[in-house]
Amino acid sequence: VQLQASGGGLVQPGGFLRLSCAASGRTIRTYVMGWLRQAPGKEREFAAAISRSGGSTFYAESVKGRFTISRDNARDTVYLQMNDLKPEDTAVYYCAVYSGSGSYYSHSEYGYWGQGTQVTVSS
Secondary structure (H helix, E strand, C coil), X not given: CEEEEECCEEECCCCXXXXXXXXXXXXXXXXXXXXXXXXXXXCEEEEEEECCCCCCEEEXXXXXXXEEEEEECCCCEEEEEECCCCXXXXXXXXXXXXXXXXXXXXXXXXXXXXXXXXXXECC
8 A cells, every 4th residue: 555645834833734645556444544753853653543434533642632633435545634733743744554453652553654744833
């Protein structure tokens, strides 16, 4: 499966962005999907995940209440609505398939990383 993230950009603090992740080559409707991010000089970290049906969602504490993950299985696309953005949200954002057996909150449990999209929050 190939994953392509898009929708990143430069936004002021307090602003919003909506990221999209389009899958090709194989449907992702049978997978738990996640959004992960990597800030300059830091390790990759988990941001959000969504169950196969979309009925359950999981968030890192740092983004809870500000980010919303969703999916459209008919379009094989996953979204991340990001509101009230902060400078510390600056990172490259990736979507990925949960391919492990451990915690959804661990970035190491995700495989098939797609191309990321840069999000920069700055005034």
